[in-house]
Amino acid sequence: MMDELLERSSDGRTSEQFGIVGPFDTVTNRDGGLPAYLRRVWAVAAKDVRTELRAKEIVGTMAAFAVLAAVVFGLAFDLRVPRPELVVPGILWVIILFTGVLGLQRSFGSEMDRGTLTGLLLAPVERSALYFGKVAANLLYFLIVEALLAPTLLILFDVNLMRPLILLGLLLGTVGYTSVGTLFAALTAQSRARETLLPVLLLPVLAPLFIAGVSLTTAILSARPLSDLWRWLVIMALYDALFLTIAFLLFDLIWEQS
């Protein structure tokens, strides 16, 4: 059923007649197989990073917002919370959640604003390669911001978040966030109210990641045994795998008519 879903379009022609191939064919059969596919993903990601290095509009804004939000949380909670460990996990994930929306919006928003989206869609790469390239670039931006956020929280709250399992949880959470977020950013980029709509769409779908992330960080900070931790990591890994797969399957549908 999934093949049919991907290959049929509004007027009943199959995707071969359009010259588009289903996502599985592209990875396995065409143009040099997986290594070549990964090179195309890399090309898209490199193009995004190069644009960002020149325009400097995403990472700087995200980092500034993240630090600002940490300061605001510090002002809100300082002296009123007996131990900062109680609130820091929540603060960390809320800041990531809100900072992420800022970056994701620009991922396709800047392409729309500059009119470069058409060029991107005409590039001789699969739509799913565009998706994974964008995910990779966004993942890089997120990780840079998180690398700045963790020391900021250490300074402001005196809670060390730089522990291997917390960082693993952050990585899993960020992969899930960017995989869903990039797809939703592509969806909302064509909507009338794209800036306001993305967080409304994104936050409820991210609820499992958020719950698992906060719980994992809390459990690690209160030094709970490893048996309490693994299930949160499993939920996050499951989320990542599920939504990367679904996004891979559905991403071709977004620009089917352009």
Place this chain on the structure above:
Amino acid sequence: MLIKDGAANEPGYPMSAFSKLTHSDPWFVPLLVFDIVAALAMALAMWAALLYAGDAVNLAGDEQVAQRIFYLHMGSNIAALLGFLGSAISSLGYLVSRRLVWDRWAAANIEIGAIFGISVLISGAIWAKPAWNTYWTWDPRLTTATITVLIYIAYILFRNGFENPETRARFASIYAIFAFLSVPLTYYSARLFRSIHPIVFDGANEEAQGGFSIGPSMGQTLTIAMISFAILFLALLFHRVRQLGLEARIEALREDWNE
């Protein structure tokens, strides 16, 4: 749904407004009957919930009265669940078949489901105050229900943001499928927190508070309430689908006119 240019619309052929409606719209009479059935079913459900059902024997004071909201709570819950399943099936149906009627079913399911979802949350909060001594708690069912309602509202806002019906249908379906898949994960991750929601049917939750055992008249009332709410849900659903279909038709006629 198609308005026929038959004898009924010609001047000099006297017809009442009612028979005009019944002639021009094949949905009119079935829906009217459906509406009457739904109204009767709801009246029956309210009578059963407020008068027929016995008191909860193991509760006292406010809780004894408060448990009667449970029939409305469970009834709305069934309707919300139907909307949830219906929207997922219709969205998948649209992506497979690419017929816009599936998109209208998905949108109607979500809109009606959202109303009943909000009713579940409000009735639950009113009941929880005497039973749990708090309006709100982060129980997995509450968390999941709340997140689902928020997703529905996001879907409605999102779907309204597109002019082109095909783009709108495709994007809304993609979002509905993502939302549908995230809800079980939300439930699973929220369940790892402590749960105090009573599971009335098998009593498996030992930490549940405010639960009560069901007598025969209460069981019958619950069945009546669930069926009645399902009928009400379907009646509203058919109305909304018809309305969305007419809207699409007006849009199409307007485009023809402009050309």
